[in-house]
Amino acid sequence: xxxxxxxxxxxxxxxxxxxxxxxxxxxxxxxxxxxxxxxxxxxxxxxxxxxxxxxxxxxxxxxxxxxxxxxxxxxxxxxxxxxxxxxxxxxxxxxxxxxxxxxxxxxxxxxxxxxxxxxxxxxxxxxxxxxxxxxxxxxxxxxxxxxxxxxxxxxxxxxxxxxxxxxxxxxxxxxxxxxxxxxxxxxxxxxxxxxxxxxxxxxxxxxxxxxxxxxxxxxxxxxxxxxxxxxxxxxxxxxxxxxxxxxxxxxxxxxxxxxx
Amino acid sequence: xxxxxxxxxxxxxxxxxxxxxxxxxxxxxxxxxxxxxxxxxxxxxxxxxxxxxxxxxxxxxxxxxxxxxxxxxxxxxxxxxxxxxxxxxxxxxxxxxxxxxxxxxxxxxxxxxxxxxxxxxxxxxxxxxxxxxxxxxxxxxxxxxxxxxxxxxxxxxxxxxxxxxxxxxxxxxxxxxxxxxxxxxxxxxxxxxxxxxxxxxxxxxxxxxxxxxxxxxxxxxxxxxxxxxxxxxxxxxxxxxxxxxxxxxxxxxxxxxxxxxxxxxxxxxxxxxxxxxxxxxxxxxxxxxxxxxxxxxxxxxxxxxxxxxxxxxxxxxxxxxxx
Amino acid sequence: xxxxxxxxxxxxxxxxxxxxxxxxxxxxxxxxxxxxxxxxxxxxxxxxxxxxxxxxxxxxxxxxxxxxxxxxxxxxxxxxxxxxxxxxxxxxxxxxxxxxxxxxxxxxxxxxxxxxxxxxxxxxxxxxxxxxxxxxxxxxxxxxxxxxxxxxxxxxxxxxxxxxxxxxxxxxxxxxxxxxxxxxxxxxxxxxxxxxxxxxxxxxxxxxxxxxxxxxxxxxxxxxxxxxxxxxxxxxxxxxxxxxxxxxxxxxxxxxxxxxxxxxxxxxxx
Numbered sequence: 001x002x003x004x005x006x007x008x009x010x011x012x013x014x015x016x017x018x019x020x021x022x023x024x025x026x027x028x029x030x031x032x033x034x035x036x037x038x039x040x041x042x043x044x045x046x047x048x049x050x051x052x053x054x055x056x057x058x059x060x061x062x063x064x065x066x067x068x069x070x071x072x073x074x075x076x077x078x079x080x081x082x083x084x085x086x087x088x089x090x091x092x093x094x095x096x097x098x099x100x101x102x103x104x105x106x107x108x109x110x111x112x113x114x115x116x117x118x119x120x121x122x123x124x125x126x127x128x129x130x131x132x133x134x135x136x137x138x139x140x141x142x143x144x145x146x147x148x149x150x151x152x153x154x155x156x157x158x159x160x161x162x163x164x165x166x167x168x169x170x171x172x173x174x175x176x177x178x179x180x181x182x183x184x185x186x187x188x189x190x191x192x193x194x195x196x197x198x199x200x201x202x203x204x205x206x207x208x209x210x211x212x213x214x215x216x217x218x219x220x221x222x223x224x225x226x227x228x229x230x231x232x233x234x235x236x237x238x239x240x241x242x243x244x245x246x247x248x249x250x251x252x253x254x255x256x257x258x259x260x
Numbered sequence: 261x262x263x264x265x266x267x268x269x270x271x272x273x274x275x276x277x278x279x280x281x282x283x284x285x286x287x288x289x290x291x292x293x294x295x296x297x298x299x300x301x302x303x304x305x306x307x308x309x310x311x312x313x314x315x316x317x318x319x320x321x322x323x324x325x326x327x328x329x330x331x332x333x334x335x336x337x338x339x340x341x342x343x344x345x346x347x348x349x350x351x352x353x354x355x356x357x358x359x360x361x362x363x364x365x366x367x368x369x370x371x372x373x374x375x376x377x378x379x380x381x382x383x384x385x386x387x388x389x390x391x392x393x394x395x396x397x398x399x400x401x402x403x404x405x406x407x408x409x410x411x412x413x414x415x416x417x418x419x420x421x422x423x424x425x426x427x428x429x430x431x432x433x434x435x436x437x438x439x440x441x442x443x444x445x446x447x448x449x450x451x452x453x454x455x456x457x458x459x460x461x462x463x464x465x466x467x468x469x470x471x472x473x474x475x476x477x478x479x480x481x482x483x484x485x486x487x488x489x490x491x492x493x494x495x496x497x498x499x500x501x502x503x504x505x506x507x508x509x510x511x512x513x514x515x516x517x518x519x520x521x522x523x524x525x526x527x528x529x530x531x532x533x534x535x536x537x538x539x540x541x542x543x544x545x546x547x548x549x550x551x552x553x554x555x556x557x558x559x560x561x562x563x564x565x566x567x568x569x570x571x572x573x574x575x576x577x578x579x580x581x582x583x
Numbered sequence: 584x585x586x587x588x589x590x591x592x593x594x595x596x597x598x599x600x601x602x603x604x605x606x607x608x609x610x611x612x613x614x615x616x617x618x619x620x621x622x623x624x625x626x627x628x629x630x631x632x633x634x635x636x637x638x639x640x641x642x643x644x645x646x647x648x649x650x651x652x653x654x655x656x657x658x659x660x661x662x663x664x665x666x667x668x669x670x671x672x673x674x675x676x677x678x679x680x681x682x683x684x685x686x687x688x689x690x691x692x693x694x695x696x697x698x699x700x701x702x703x704x705x706x707x708x709x710x711x712x713x714x715x716x717x718x719x720x721x722x723x724x725x726x727x728x729x730x731x732x733x734x735x736x737x738x739x740x741x742x743x744x745x746x747x748x749x750x751x752x753x754x755x756x757x758x759x760x761x762x763x764x765x766x767x768x769x770x771x772x773x774x775x776x777x778x779x780x781x782x783x784x785x786x787x788x789x790x791x792x793x794x795x796x797x798x799x800x801x802x803x804x805x806x807x808x809x810x811x812x813x814x815x816x817x818x819x820x821x822x823x824x825x826x827x828x829x830x831x832x833x834x835x836x837x838x839x840x841x842x843x844x845x846x847x848x849x850x851x852x853x
Contacts, residue, residue, distance in 0.1 A: 212412065212413065218364065
């Protein structure tokens with residue numbers, strides 16, 4: 001198949017397969033009597049009523065804002081810390097067990113401590129999101145730095161490049177692909193954390209809406225919220241990939257060729 | 261070659277969706293209901309369900325040839341789906357949640373009393389706490405302030421509004437924040453909330469600390485309010501009426517026994533919860549009786565509609581099991 | 584100073600440094616001291632946050648009780664099953680999709696859509712279909728870990744150096760051989776990290792499911808301690824969860840080191 005032909009087929013598949021899946025879901029759920037699995041048509045109409053555009057400003061935007069803030073804080077802290085720990089094996093050894101310990105604590109178990117220390121408002125939610133999103137980025141940054149070709153490191157030192165430039169202009173770009181992989185993981189975690197953080201002391205938000213709907217047995221509304229979360233995840237990921245592609249376009253340019 | 265794979269993927273995904281959507285056949289079939297049965301009962305690890313454990317301990321359920329298998333969950337959100345799908349046969353839930361469920365046509369049926377509010381402030385085991393040295397001196401001061409409830413749009417919110425309205429408070433000016441019971445005292449002390457609707461063991465904990473109670477809201481809504489009940493799914497009740505009868509009989513016996521044997525209750529509390537033994541000795545025990553006290557449920561239904569939790573009154577004859 | 588990645592220089596006149604092995608212990612001790620002091624000073628409310636010594640004492644207490652170890656076992660069981668199922672499904676799928684560009688385009692939308700659905704939101708569904716026991720908890724853990732392993736495998740397979748694959752092709756290696764000798768080894772580091780993260784995710788989801796659904800395990804015990812107002816026990820159990828995560832991670836790191844001994848990330852560094 002020619003390259004152009006493949007691109008057409010690829011594009012076609014990309015549109016066709018999700019539609020097929022949706023169609024299958026719609027058909028299978030059409031006559032559903034089960035309370036917790038309403039017909040797809042019900043879910044879609046509830047979705048239209050709720051999210052286009054009634055609750056966007058009241059719930060979707062605050063959630064996204066908190067998520068964004070938490071994610072950005074996580075990125076900044078994790079990349080800085082990761083570069084540091086990746087470069088200094090001693091610091092890494094010291095911090096390693098604490099990092100691994102902290103990240104194993106399940107987020108709902110963090111909530112009481114967070115309420116105690118930070119309170120019940122937006123800052124608590126942002127803090128929880130940031131805290132949990134930190135770890136994948138941190139680990140990936142460390143791994144990325146460690147995985148930098150030692151020849152690259154030694155060469156840059158031999159050439160007398162200053163330590164600051166070595167870190168910023170050699171190590172960081174070399175570790176960038178893996179850092180971005182970590183960021184991608186954290187992005188999906190951020191969405192999950194957004195929901196968990198809204199489990200407590202919330203008055204608005206998408207996660208809050210899904211949970212309250214669950215509690216009030218508004219099942220189509222609950223599903224509409226879940227649908228929205230999926231759509232948001234897809235959209236955010238798409239945007240992230242675009243950013244990643246631009247940022248990494250120098251990196252083994254050949255790889256970015258036909259896929260992704 | 262590539263087409264085949266793509267087709268396989270699509271079909272697999274469709275099948276997965278299909279399987280997921282037909283998971284509802286978890287019902288426990290079985291005939292009318294004589295003979296020994298094991299019942300999974302969804303409960304929350306709080307003092308309210310002590311009669312269930314105590315009755316099991318004393319053999320009341322065994323007398324009815326029932327084995328009780330308690331399933332501890334965090335809240336109604338986990339219990340109700342399990343009962344509706346048949347994974348649990350019976351569940352424990354507060355009345356308001358069940359009223360909301362019924363108004364949305366969820367097939368649930370109340371079968372037995374769970375816990376009552378108490379007849380007077382003396383018997384009350386739930387209270388609205390504020391800081392002893394705080395700015396809130398009486399309920400009217402709460403207008404414009406934030407009260408912590410463990411679940412929004414549920415029993416605490418409805419009963420607090422009802423009882424405060426009786427005291428002349430403008431309840432539309434109240435703000436509510438959802439905070440789990442265990443975190444309420446800390447939130448109150450740190451000034452994150454101005455009031456907290458608390459139940460045991462946190463009432464005693466709070467009052468021993470920096471808080472005082474200003475409104476036992478369950479009692480003040482309606483004396484002897486039926487705060488929570490045991491319920492089952494309509495399907496289970498229809499298919500196993502005798503089993504349900506047997507459960508209710510044993511449960512009623514357990515409720516009365518628990519009410520008259522508080523020391524044994526305090527003992528069993530330490531067995532199924534992690535309330536420390538010295539706290540278990542000091543907390544105010546809930547009130548139990550075999551009587552469902554239907555008028556208070558009707559009142560709760562009206563209040564729920566008044567405060568916007570439900571749009572229409574559920575049919576209480578459908579919701580409450582009558583034999 | 585950016586340290587050299589090799590053993591410390593024993594230059595004359597340098598200050599004595601703490602030996603490498605002691606470092607983590609020093610850090611942990613520092614944290615313990617911090618959490619002992621904070622409640623005692625009053626920065627953290629003493630009534631609601633017990634000092635580290637009390638929590639550790641309660642933990643010591645718990646170590647002698649059977650129920651504690653039962654909880655630990657239940658949690659580990661859920662973690663293991665969740666991870667294994669996730670990996671068993673995700674690795675082959677990842678290799679498949681990663682090496683067939685058309686397949687990737689076909690499934691991309693579905694993957695990117697399903698992936699971000701928070702397992703927390705699926706809890707009532709899990710309860711409906713699988714009940715409130717081990718199966719539910721394994722389902723949630725596996726669902727969340729699956730995506731980690733899938734994305735790691737995908738990334739790994741796609742990130743292979745095209746020069747290497749082209750060279751292999753020009754040497755006449757078959758598709759399968761290219762896959763097993765060039766692509767997979769190049770993908771393994773990504774996969775290793777992915778599995779390690781997936782293990783952590785599986786543990787977190789297992790405990791979360793136990794917390795919310797009430798499946799037996801550490802999460803449920805934490806919930807019981809919480810609702811009983813027993814903070815020492817609650818924090819002791821939370822520490823247990825953290826330590827569990829730590830140990831499991833250490834196992835993965837060891838395994839990674841052995842399997843990937845040839846890879847630059849393993850050279851020299853701690």
